[in-house]
Amino acid sequence: MKNKDKNAVAYWKENVRYLYILLSIWFAVSYGAGILFKDFLNQFSIGGFKLGFWFAQQGSIYVFVILIFVYVRLMNKLDKKYGYDE
Amino acid sequence: MDAQILTYIIVGATFALYIGIAIWSRAGSTKDFYVAGGGVGPIANGMATAADWMSAASFISMAGIIAFMGYDGATFLMGWTGGYVLLALLLAPYLRKFGKFTVPDFIGDRYYSKTARIVAVFCALIVSFTYIAGQMRGVGVVFSRFLEVEINTGVYIGMVIVLFYAVLGGMKGITYTQVAQYCVLIFAFMVPAIFISIQLTGNPIPMLGMGDTLVDQPDIYLLDKLDGISQELGFSKYTDGSKNMLDVIAITLALMVGTAGLPHVIVRFFTVKRVKDARKSAGFALLFIAILYITAPAVSVFSKVNLIDTVSEKPYEDMPDWFTNWESLGLIGWIDKNGDGKIQYLGPDRNGGVAIDGKTPDFADGVGKSGERIVTNPSTNENELYVDNDIMVMANPEIADLPNWVIALVAAGCLAAALSTAAGLLLVISSSVSHDLIKKIINPKISDKGELIAARLSATAAVVIAGYFGINPPGFVAAVVALAFGLAAASFFPAIVLGIFYKKMNKEGAVTGMITGVTLMLFYMLKFKFDLFGGGGEDDWWFGISPEGFGSIAMLANFIVSLVVCQVTKETPQDVQEIVENIRIPSGAGEATGH
Structure with a gap:
C-alpha cells in the first residue's frame, strides 16, 4: 500500500510539472505574443502578417492544438512509466 | 438550378440524414441518454464536441464581427x-476518471453537499438557457433567410427536428448526428473561403492567403492594403x-x-x-474547431476588402445584386447624407461612426432619390452605410459569384451549426433536471426506466421553453451569451479546478466561492447591461473592464474567497480526500478508495 501511494504521488508531481511547462507556453503565445508584446512583435513580419497580429489571430491557435497533442503524448508515456495505462 | 430549390434539396437531405442517424442510434438506458453509453471514440467525440461548440454565431456572425x-x-x-x-489539461481527464454523468454530480460529490449540488444545478440551468435562447432564434433566422419562411415558422421547424433527435436519441443520438453536422458545417464554411482566397490572392489555403499578396497588385500584401484603406x-x-x-x-x-x-462542453468528455x-x-x-477558427479571420479580411472595394465612393446605382438583395432584407441600409448619390463608408477619424441612430435601421415605405430604401433613423455623423455583421459570411458566395449550390450549402451549414449546439444544450438541461434534481435530490429511488422517462420529458419541456424564447426573444440575447460565459467562468471553473488540484478544498469554501462569483457577475452584468443598480457607462467600468470581460474578475474573486474560507472552516473529510x-x-490503480 505504501509503495502504491508513493507511486501515485510521484506520478502526480510529474504531471503537475508538465502542466506548469505547457501552461506557460499557452500563456506566452496568447497573452504574451498575442496581446502584451503585440506592438513590439508587429515590427517583424512573416509574409504579409505582422508577427503580433499573426500570433493573436492565427499562431496562438496553432500552438494550442499542438500543446494538447504534446500533452496527450507526454501523459501516455507517463501513464506507462508508472503502470497506469489501460 | 435556382438557388431556392437547391437550398430546399440540400437542407432537406441533411435533415433526413440527421433523423436517420437519430433513429439508428436511439438511447435504451440512462447511460446511453446522458453519456452515449460511455463508448464514443475520441475522433468521433472530437467532431461531435466541435459541432456542439460551434453555434450559429460562430458560423455566421463571428467572421463578420471580426471584420x-x-x-x-x-479576443x-x-x-x-x-x-x-x-x-x-486541467479538467477533462479527471472528470472522466470521476466517472459520473453531469457537472453538478462532480460538484455535489466532491464537496459532499446538497447545497453545492443545488448551486451547481442552478448555474448549469442559467448558463444553458441563456445560451439556447440565442440558438433557437438563430435557427429561425436562418430558415427565414434561406427558405423564405417566417422566423417563427423557422423556430417551429427547428423545435420539431431537435425534439425528435434529442428526445429520442439522448446523448447517443446527438453525438452521432453532431458528427454528421460537423462535416456539413465545416465543408460549407471552407468552400466559399477557398474560392474567395483564390480570387483575391491566388492562394487556395485561406489562412495563408490572408497573409499573401494580391492577384491584381502582386507587390502589395492583402493586409497592408486593408490597413491602408x-x-x-x-x-x-x-x-x-x-x-x-x-x-x-x-x-x-x-x-x-x-x-x-x-457544462455542455465538459459533459462531452464523460462520453469516452x-x-x-x-x-x-x-x-x-x-x-x-481550429479549422474554422483560423479560417474565419481570413474570411473577415477577404470580405472586408471586398466590401470596401465594392461600395466605397461608388454610386448606389452601380451596386451589384447582392447589395440590393440584402438591403431589401434590411441587413444593409444606406442614407445619402451628403446627397451625392455615392456611398460614403467612413470611420470615426473622418467624422464617421455608426450610420444609424440605434441598433438596426428602421425603414419607411417608398424609395429615395437613387432608388434606395428610405432609412428613418440616420445618425448625425457622415458615415452613410449600415452593414449587418452576418452578411460577411452569408453574402460571400454571392459576392464571389459562386454557383448556387454553394449558397445552398452555406444554408445547410448554418442550420447544422445552430441545431447541433441547441441539441447539446437541451441535453444538459434535461440531465440537470432528471438526474441532478429528480434522481439525486427529490426522488433517489426512481428506477432507471423512470429516470429515462423523466429525462425525455424534461428535454421536451426544455425544447418548448427554448422555442418560446426563440419566438419571443428577450431583447438581450447578445448580452446574455456573454453572461453565459461570464457565469460559467465565475462559477464552475474555480470549483472544479480546486476540487481536483487542491485536496483540502472543502464545501464551505467552494459554495461561498461559487455564490460570490455568480453574484458579482450578475451584479456587474445587471448594472452595466440592464441599467439596474444605478447603471453606468463605459467610464464607470471597474478598472476599465467591460461586462464581457468581467467574468475573469468574478472568477478571481471566486478563487480568493474559496481559498480564504477554506482556511478558516472544517477540514475536508478523509474519504473525500481519497476520492481526489x-x-x-488514470487507471484502476487507485481503486482502494472505499476501504
Missing part, C-alpha cells in the same frame, strides 16, 4: 480556442484594434475560462471510454 473589429477580434479567436487547452476611410488600422489592453486580456481570459466551464481518450478527444475537438487522490490517477 469590423480588426485585431480586437482576437474571440483566442478565447474560444484557448479554453480547450485548459479543458484538456481602413486608415484612409477614418477607421483605425485593421491590425491594430482599438480596445484597451487590460480589457482585451480580461475578455480573452473570461472566454477561455468560460469555455472550459461550460478511458481517461486517455478524454485527453485525446479534447485534442481532436480543438483541432476540428483516486481521480488523479
Whole structure:
C-alpha cells in the first residue's frame, strides 16, 4: 500500500510539472505574443502578417492544438512509466 | 438550378440524414441518454464536441464581427480556442476518471453537499438557457433567410427536428448526428473561403492567403492594403484594434475560462471510454474547431476588402445584386447624407461612426432619390452605410459569384451549426433536471426506466421553453451569451479546478466561492447591461473592464474567497480526500478508495 501511494504521488508531481511547462507556453503565445508584446512583435513580419497580429489571430491557435497533442503524448508515456495505462 | 430549390434539396437531405442517424442510434438506458453509453471514440467525440461548440454565431456572425473589429477580434479567436487547452489539461481527464454523468454530480460529490449540488444545478440551468435562447432564434433566422419562411415558422421547424433527435436519441443520438453536422458545417464554411482566397490572392489555403499578396497588385500584401484603406476611410488600422489592453486580456481570459466551464462542453468528455481518450478527444475537438477558427479571420479580411472595394465612393446605382438583395432584407441600409448619390463608408477619424441612430435601421415605405430604401433613423455623423455583421459570411458566395449550390450549402451549414449546439444544450438541461434534481435530490429511488422517462420529458419541456424564447426573444440575447460565459467562468471553473488540484478544498469554501462569483457577475452584468443598480457607462467600468470581460474578475474573486474560507472552516473529510487522490490517477490503480 505504501509503495502504491508513493507511486501515485510521484506520478502526480510529474504531471503537475508538465502542466506548469505547457501552461506557460499557452500563456506566452496568447497573452504574451498575442496581446502584451503585440506592438513590439508587429515590427517583424512573416509574409504579409505582422508577427503580433499573426500570433493573436492565427499562431496562438496553432500552438494550442499542438500543446494538447504534446500533452496527450507526454501523459501516455507517463501513464506507462508508472503502470497506469489501460 | 435556382438557388431556392437547391437550398430546399440540400437542407432537406441533411435533415433526413440527421433523423436517420437519430433513429439508428436511439438511447435504451440512462447511460446511453446522458453519456452515449460511455463508448464514443475520441475522433468521433472530437467532431461531435466541435459541432456542439460551434453555434450559429460562430458560423455566421463571428467572421463578420471580426471584420469590423480588426485585431480586437482576437479576443474571440483566442478565447474560444484557448479554453480547450485548459479543458484538456486541467479538467477533462479527471472528470472522466470521476466517472459520473453531469457537472453538478462532480460538484455535489466532491464537496459532499446538497447545497453545492443545488448551486451547481442552478448555474448549469442559467448558463444553458441563456445560451439556447440565442440558438433557437438563430435557427429561425436562418430558415427565414434561406427558405423564405417566417422566423417563427423557422423556430417551429427547428423545435420539431431537435425534439425528435434529442428526445429520442439522448446523448447517443446527438453525438452521432453532431458528427454528421460537423462535416456539413465545416465543408460549407471552407468552400466559399477557398474560392474567395483564390480570387483575391491566388492562394487556395485561406489562412495563408490572408497573409499573401494580391492577384491584381502582386507587390502589395492583402493586409497592408486593408490597413491602408481602413486608415484612409477614418477607421483605425485593421491590425491594430482599438480596445484597451487590460480589457482585451480580461475578455480573452473570461472566454477561455468560460469555455472550459461550460457544462455542455465538459459533459462531452464523460462520453469516452478511458481517461486517455478524454485527453485525446479534447485534442481532436480543438483541432476540428481550429479549422474554422483560423479560417474565419481570413474570411473577415477577404470580405472586408471586398466590401470596401465594392461600395466605397461608388454610386448606389452601380451596386451589384447582392447589395440590393440584402438591403431589401434590411441587413444593409444606406442614407445619402451628403446627397451625392455615392456611398460614403467612413470611420470615426473622418467624422464617421455608426450610420444609424440605434441598433438596426428602421425603414419607411417608398424609395429615395437613387432608388434606395428610405432609412428613418440616420445618425448625425457622415458615415452613410449600415452593414449587418452576418452578411460577411452569408453574402460571400454571392459576392464571389459562386454557383448556387454553394449558397445552398452555406444554408445547410448554418442550420447544422445552430441545431447541433441547441441539441447539446437541451441535453444538459434535461440531465440537470432528471438526474441532478429528480434522481439525486427529490426522488433517489426512481428506477432507471423512470429516470429515462423523466429525462425525455424534461428535454421536451426544455425544447418548448427554448422555442418560446426563440419566438419571443428577450431583447438581450447578445448580452446574455456573454453572461453565459461570464457565469460559467465565475462559477464552475474555480470549483472544479480546486476540487481536483487542491485536496483540502472543502464545501464551505467552494459554495461561498461559487455564490460570490455568480453574484458579482450578475451584479456587474445587471448594472452595466440592464441599467439596474444605478447603471453606468463605459467610464464607470471597474478598472476599465467591460461586462464581457468581467467574468475573469468574478472568477478571481471566486478563487480568493474559496481559498480564504477554506482556511478558516472544517477540514475536508478523509474519504473525500481519497476520492481526489483516486481521480488523479488514470487507471484502476487507485481503486482502494472505499476501504
